[in-house]
Amino acid sequence: MNRHLTPNLILGAILVALVVGVAGLSLIWTPHDHALMNIRERFGAPSDVHWLGTDQLGRDIVSQLMVAARNSMTVALIAVLMGGSIGVALGLLASALGGWFEDLIMRVADIGFAFPALLFAIMLSAVFGPSLWVAVLAIAFINIPVFARVTRGAANVIWTRDYVAAARAAGQGRFAISRDHILPNVAAPVIVQATIEFAIAILAEAALSYLGLGAQPPSPSWGRMLSEAQTLMFMAPQLAIYPGLCIMAAVLGFSLLGDALRDLTDPRLTRSRQA
Amino acid sequence: MSAILDVRAVSRRYSLPRRSLLRSGPVLTAVDRVSFTLERGRTLGIVGESGSGKSTLARMIMAFEAPDEGEVRFDGRTLHTLPAGELRLLRRSFQMVFQDPWGSLDPRRTVAWSIAEPLRATGADQVGRRVDEALDQVGLRAEDGRKYPHEFSGGQRQRIAIARAIVTRPALLVADEAVSALDVSVQAQILNLLMDLQEELGLAMVFISHDLPVVACLADHVLVMRAGRPVEAGATAGLIAAPRDDYTKSLLAAGGLMP
Amino acid sequence: MIALSDVSVGFDGARALRDVTLSVARGERLGIVGESGSGKSMLGLAMMGMVPDAARIAGEIVLDGTAMSGAPERVWRRARARKVAMIFQEPMAALNPLQRLGETVMEPLLVHQGLGRSAARARTLELFDEVGIPDPEARLRQYPHEISGGQRQRVLIALSLTCDPALLIADEPTTALDAHVALRIIELLVRLADKRRMALVFISHDLAAVARATERIAVMYGGEIVEGGPTPAVLAAPRHPYTRGLLGARPGIGGQTPGRDADGRRKRLPTIPGSVPPLSLLPAGCRFAGRCAVELSHCAAVRPEPYRLPDGRFAACHLLGAGT
Known part of the structure; x- marks a missing residue:
């Protein structure tokens, strides 16, 4: 299956493995305590001890980036899982019931689409105070309509298949058909979408943290590292460059992986059956 | 003999999308006052x-759609007025075989799973034994049940679809273009299989096709339809020997070798 | 040949x-x-x-x-x-759904035969007439989905004739x-x-x-x-x-007559x-x-x-x- 191993897939998989691996590693080991300050060693240059140097408070940059990767992955994973499962359920339900119910769900989804996630995050932090959970909820919320739409679109196609008619002829109800036939057959496009949404979630988490609506100190985050480095742009540009590169690598990795998965599962690109 | 299926003056209309804001869309009459009865064990x-x-007629017989007028009575019961739960249980008595052997089986389910579906849906017991029996009846082996649909040829898939349709031992089988997608030599095998099963199980059959010569080789009676209306009906031998309607004549001529 | x-x-x-x-x-x-x-x-x-x-x-x-x-x-x-020209089973798949029928048929005339627009248009009308498309003027402006399967196959035959194969x-x-549409298409191919x-x-x-x-x-x-x-x-x-x-x-x-044999089996x-x-x-x-x-x-x-x-x-x- 060599023709499936596209450069997109290989590069995407490597980047994703790298980011996820580093995030996982940070659970058991970082070179230093990421929050340990040492004012005497601030703006330290890369060395054997601090591989990428230290920041304005003398904290180890590698350790911070590693823990930030973990935070970023956690937020994206929980948000995509939450938004995904609610969205998929709504999409399946809309497709199964049809009629005014489907119209209602899809119009609400349209409104959800149009509602800025940032505004929602600001509203949430006004109520609960800013935290990582605000970021999770806000990102999950914007994911619901995306998944509802993708699921419903794919499900509507599956509902027209003869094997679904056969299941109806067999006496299966709508919910049993949704569970037995629709869900397994929409899984591929939903998983592809999830990968792409994961990339968007990483970016959204960085943006929210940059604005102070995400991870709170001392818990590091790429977005907040970026915002803190902003004022020091001319003194220590590397402080902005490192988290920027991390965000880029993670987003690019998941985007490429999503694109490659979409190409793999697109029936138009798989060879049609020889007549 | 009693009628297993009694279709009484059924009509089905669809409203097409409107073309202007002010007028409602045109209405398409897909089926226009069609009636027939079918005896047990007949085709x-x-x-x-x-x-x-x-x-559309097939979909109404299968109770996927309700007629706008008239009624479909199966074994003395009007299908579209039955409560949903009762209809689901009754479904084990009338089953369907579809045209496309590539589309009528869920690609992600094993053959045995698909064949067992009507049994599970109606809460039957001894599912495994009856699936093996159905596979045997359509000329497949019990081991074939563990495979997936893509491992079979078109003809074999149609055998699987037939196994699923007969596994509940229905009284009526509706076959909508069930052999149209198959090669000629495979088509003959499937037609013979349907004849075998009909004799073995006493099935009544509604066999729907565009191909009059194919229909003639297994139907007792033939109903010719055009644009939703019945144009000619009668016993097969008489209708083939002396078609009265020009449309029937043209359908008959199309299948023959001579111009 | x-x-x-x-x-x-x-x-x-x-x-x-x-x-x-x-x-x-x-x-x-x-x-x-x-x-x-x-x-x-x-x-x-x-x-x-x-x-x-x-x-x-x-x-x-x-x-x-x-x-x-x-x-x-x-x-x-x-x-x-x-x-050499070729026509296929599925005329809908062989026609560009976004292109008017006239444009589709004129394209090879303009590109391969080097005709001018008005000459290509006149030739297209002739070809439509030759393959038995009624009201060819109106067809020029229509899209593939607006005509029947039989008419689409005729358009494709007209398209295949542009190179005078x-x-x-x-x-x-x-x-x-x-079946009856198929018969007409066969008659057309034989005549052509x-x-x-x-x-x-x-x-x-x-x-x-x-x-x-x-x-x-x-x-x-x-x-x-x-x-x-x-x-x-x-x-x-x-x-x-x-x-x-x-x-x-x-x-x-095969000459066999359908029905049942002596003991009532089909x-x-x-x-x-x-x-x-x-x-x-x-x-x-x-x-x-x-x-x-x-x-x-x-x-x-x-x-x-x-x-x-x-x-x-x-x-x-x-x-x-x-x-x-």
Whole structure:
């Protein structure tokens, strides 16, 4: 299956493995305590001890980036899982019931689409105070309509298949058909979408943290590292460059992986059956 | 003999999308006052080309759709007024075989799973034994049940679809273009299989096709439809020997070798 | 017009075509009949120089006096623009849904024939008229979805005629159509072949359609032509066991009357046992060995030569060599 191993897939998989691996590693080991300050060693240059140097408070940059990767992955994973499962359920339900119910769900989804996630995050932090959970909820919320739409679109196609008619002829109800036939057959496009949404979630988490609506100190985050480095742009540009590169690598990795998965599962690109 | 299926003056209309804001869209009458009865163990052939309404009729017989007028009575019960739960249980008595052997089996389910579906849905017991029996009846082996649909040829898939349709031991089988997608030599095998099963199980059959010669080889009676209306009906031998309607004549001529 | 001798098309380990020899003259109509996997579509593609890149092709193809074997794509492309045209089973798939029918048909006239816009338009109207499209002026402005399947096939035939082809290859052109529409399309193809002195290769699984459309027939099985000759003679008295089986299996053709026999059982159709094996598992000798009702002991191992029969017929079967 060599023709499936596209450069997109290989590069995407490597980047994703790298980011996820580093995030996982940070659970058991970082070179230093990421929050340990040492004012005497601030703006330290890369060395054997601090591989990428230290920041304005003398904290180890590698350790911070590693823990930030973990935070970023956690937020994206929980948000995509939450938004995904609610969205998929709504999409399946809309497709199964049809009629005014489907119209209602899809119009609400349209409104959800149009509602800025940032505004929602600001509203949430006004109520609960800013935290990582605000970021999770806000990102999950914007994911619901995306998944509802993708699921419903794919499900509507599956509902027209003869094997679904056969299941109806067999006496299966709508919910049993949704569970037995629709869900397994929409899984591929939903998983592809999830990968792409994961990339968007990483970016959204960085943006929210940059604005102070995400991870709170001392818990590091790429977005907040970026915002803190902003004022020091001319003194220590590397402080902005490192988290920027991390965000880029993670987003690019998941985007490429999503694109490659979409190409793999697109029936138009798989060879049609020889007549 | 009693009628297993009694179709009484059924009509089905669809409203097409409106073309202007002010007027409602045109209405398409897909099936227009069609009636027939089918005895137990007998076969009715329904012949027509695209747009004849034959598939809409099949969907009404299968109670996927309710008629706008008239009624479909199965074994003395009007299908579209039955409560949903009762209809689901009754479904084990009338089953369907579809045209496309590539589309009528869920690609992600094993053959045995698909064949067992009507049994599970109606809460039957001894599922495994009956699936093996159905596979045997259609000329497949019990081991084939563990495979997936893509491992089979078109003809074998149609055998699987037939196994699923007979596993509940129905009284009526509706076959909508069930052999149209198959090669000629495979088509003959499937037609013979349907004849075998009909004799073995005492099935009544509604066999729907665009192909009059195919219908003639297994139907006792034939109903010819065009644009939703019945144009000619009668016992197969008489209808083949002396078709009265020009449309029937043209359908008969199309299948023959001589111009 | 086109002559193939010993043309084979192979994919790794399997041969989709094996030593196919045939020729079609100007104005002649040849039918190619076969089931799925018989190689009939691959044969059509070989005649267009369009076999897939992964395939190896051997043998001689002579098109209008020019040897095309091993010819580069550029030469084939020129031939396709000027001499050979092809129509397919699904007319909707072959038409651009976003392009008006007039634009579609005028495009090759503008590009390949170098006509001006008004000349191309006039030519398109002529072609629409020739293929029996009513109200051609109005059709120019319509889109594919606005006309029926039969009309779409006519538009595609008009499109194939833009290059004034000497050879038209029709691959299952009537399969997607209703019977009476299919009959009209066949009549049109026959008329065009006669009037334009155009060679027609009509590929189909449908014996009835081929019977009407063609003068000569080639029956294919397993990538080979197993029987050939004048269409009426072959269909009236097939000599190859496969052709016999195929004709017998088709209801309404083999002469059997439907109904019930004396003890009330419905009459069964004669069948060919089994199904077409995958290309890679075909026997080395006669491709039909293993499914044949009258097989001899050496059939699976020894390949039968095509035996010449009277009136230009031939069949590749050992039984004929045995003097029966």
